[in-house]
Amino acid sequence: MVSDRIFGAVVTLLALAYIASATQIQTSFLADPVGPRTFPYIVGSVAAFCGILMVLRPDADPEWPVLRTMGALFVAVVVLVGYAYALKPLGFLLPTAITAAILSYQISPRPGAAALSGVGLSVGLFIIFKFALGLGLVALPAVLHG
Amino acid sequence: MDLFANLAIGFGIALSPFTLMLAVFGCFIGTIIGALPGLGPSNGVAILIPLTFSMGLDATSALVLMTAVYYGAMYGGRISSILLNIPGDEPALMTTLDGYPMAKAGRAGDALVISGVASFTGAFLSTIGLMLLAPLLARIAFQFGPAEYFALYLLAFATLGGIASNNQAKAAIASCIGLGIAMVGVDNNSGLPRLTFGNMHLFDGIDFLVAIVGLFAIAEVFFFIESHGKNTSIGVKLDKVTVPWKDIWDTKWTQLRSSLIGFVAGVLPGAGASLGSFMAYMSEKSIAGEKGKFGTGVPKGVAAPEAGNNAAAGGALVPMLTLGVPGSGTTAVLLALLMTLNITPGPTLFTERPEVVWGLIASLLIANFVLLLMNVPMVKIFVKILSVPPWVLLPGVTMISFVGIYSLSGSYFDLLLMVGFGALGWVLRKLDVPTVPIILGILLGGHMEDSLRRAMVLSDGDWTYLFSSGIAISLWIVAVAGFVAPMFLRGIMKKPQRITD
CATH class of the missing domain: 1.10.287 (Helix Hairpins)
Structure with a gap:
């Protein structure tokens, strides 16, 4: 209501x-x-x-998540916004690994598995995008490219 | 005959090795997308559009690839419905009702084969229907002027809001959000910016792909974070897959009737595949009666929704190709693809770019046979893919979405908008506000306003011009009826609850 x-x-x-x-x-x-x-x-x-x-004429209320879950969702939004800003200056690999790991941890809270899936997704997707699809992604921070 | 000449052109394109390879590849990817819970035809196709675009495929190839994905996703949705009791996508919801009980009774393989064959029947017959009906409708569509198009767009919003949602006010709000967003940017007529608040990023308007990927894919990630991936119930094991010839033969009339119902539901603008599978299941249930034991795991209960759902998928392409008005969420996404490729759907598409239309139709026919092969003998491969856990899948989807949108424009602003749309999508779906009308609004808003303004230019500002032709008046009547009638039918048309164990 x-x-x-x-x-x-x-x-x-x-x-x-x-x-x-x-x-x-x-x-x-x-x-x-x-x-x-x-x-x-x-x-x-x-x-x-x-x-x-x-x-x-309102409908019945949906089931809103508890405060902690709302917090997790807020963190997810913040992380994604940060990712949006980081993608260009920091290159693909590092921000992707961190963001994917955090999201993975939020869905299933196991640090080891989350870290692994973060790194795996980052490297795996980079290979697919760069070499199979030929997208012009930058791997590393712009500073390192000189 | 025209039809055969056209088909010959189509097959000439579709049978080239490259196009054929794209179709097979699309079918494979599509089935995976459909099978994975959390990835359905609309968000699956949505995240692939930017990638297809940046791969630099030509229009026909891109269209063949994506419609193969679309058909494939419709096939694949049943796999997780049957094995996990989680619909892989919304239209596959009805398949859980009999598919999962059948799987629990140790007949998972049978259920998968029957539903695969039913999917083939539905999709094949509706592709034939598309071939016959689309050129006819395109001929009628030539008589459409701006007044008729305005009424038609209204009809799409009205039926989508009326039939596919639970609350008309919420559906109307969703349409308005979409239409309102479509107005942002430079006005086509005057060349002056509108509602941009001086933000340079908004001068080009808001790209519909950003909105689609945000609302469909990113919002899904938030839902998984909310539920911590807990919604994954324990799956049923699949042992041996044999072909239950007798069951398939026994369900032949069910498959044919459901295909017809599904096709009609698909052709109606705004109704789409979910309604197709729902109506097919409900009508078969009432034909079978009490003795039919629908809901306890009977072959007919698996065949009906799958035939209906896949037939609707083909039917929904009819209004999309001939009128430029999508019949469902996924065809809205396909319309977005056409617009990205600079193809204007509508009657002129059939006369000016026959190679696109007929190449597409021929590829659909081929894709169907490929899908039957993939989904019956090779179904075990796709079952394995179901074991990809959500904590790998969903972050992966997010990353693909980001890269896809980023590769379109290279601007962080679009990415921020996408995240914003994702959050908005989560809130709206929580409140039971449908998100498909938003997409439709963003896609069609510009055209809708243009047709209104052109109609007024033609009539010199006389509003009665909007109701001046027979076609326009009947479209208005159907629009109003489609919006109002479901309010009274809601009691009868109540969706059955999912089986929970």
């Missing part, structure tokens, strides 16, 4: 914000009858209406 109400309210607010920012869209002198604003207005209005509907 509560989850759906919160979600509905968030959707409504975002939809209104969306409509508000759509009013800022510049129109050109080559205007067609509809213009660039109308469709965003329609989409925003429908979303806002459905958001209100969800606040009024």
Whole structure:
């Protein structure tokens, strides 16, 4: 109940914000009858209406994970964001091994197996991507390439 | 006959050694993707698209490869349904109902062979159906103007939201999220940026591949972290695989009926393979009645959903190729592939690029035979692959997703967006908000707005133009009915629960 109400309210607010920012869209002198604003207005209005509907008629709550699992998910997101930033400057092998190992550990908490799968995936995928598919991946940190 | 001439062109392309190799390879990869729990046709195909793109295959080859993967995944989904009681993908859910009890009774091999043959029947008949129906529909589609296309896009969202989800408001919100995202970027008509908030990365808009891989593949990883891979129940052992000729012969009518039902369900925009297997199973169950013992592990209960599911997979290609409107989540992903390859699906595809369409159809026919061979005599190989543990598989999927998206643009911004979509996908699926309409919205949003604006230009701003033709009016009626009717039918159409042991 509560989850759906919160979600509905968030959707409504975002939809209104969306409509508000759509009013800022510049129109050109080559205007067609509809213009660039109308469709965003329609989409925003429908979303806002459905958001209100969800606040009024929510479904039963889903089973949210316990706090610890939520923490693990948050860590996973942080790690993936870090990976996104690290991939270019640090090359493929090192960030991939670390990220894969952490994700693996989070799915099944066994340090040894996780470390092994991290290293294995990193090296194995690099070989596949680089030599079988011919993608231009950089293996090591940019600094080491000189 | 036109048909045979066209097929001759198609086979001319499909039988070239390279294309043939791609089809076989695609079937193999597809079956693996389908069999692995956590990787289904939509996220499996999604993570492979960027890779195919960066491999530099031409349009026909890429399409052949990916549709072979798509068909293969539809076949493969049954393997984990039967052996592990975990559907390898959503359409294979119905196969668990009789497949797993049959496997527990020591007939795992029989269940796999029967379902494999049923998959073949469904897929083969629906490919024939696709061959016959698609050109006809393409001819009708020539009469579609912007008003009709606008109504058609609306119909796709309405039926997808109405039939495939449990709550219309949530499905509508999902569609709006997708459509809203599609608006971001430079406006086609005026050439001015919209809703970019001054962020340079957003000027080109948000790539649909980033959204698809995020929502489907990355979100799946979060689900596995949440459950710590605990959802893996103990599998049933597979001893010897023999062909149960009698069972296959006894289920022939079931297979034929289910193929027909599945094909029709697949052709309907927005319905897709899950509905196909569901309707095929339910109708066979009511035909068999109490004596049929559906749900206790009977061959018909395995044959029906698999024939239905694979027939729907072929049927869903009809609206996708002729109208550019996908019939399911996976065909939405295939549409994304076409768009990436700069092929515009629609009636003109059949006249301007016949080699693409007919090459594809011929490859599907060939892929079917390859899949039958792989999935009946060689099924044991794929059973071995099921033992890949989730703690290796899911990080692997993540890494492949990252590399795929990274190889598209080389920008960290797309990767961040992808992670964001992954988190969003997790929250939305938790709240029972379907994610397929988001994909459809991002894919079709631009076209939908364009057709609305072109319709208004033609009519000089007269809104009644949207309802000015017979085709448009009937599309509007079906759209409204498809959205509203399921609210009343929900009590009757309740999905049976999975067997838990």
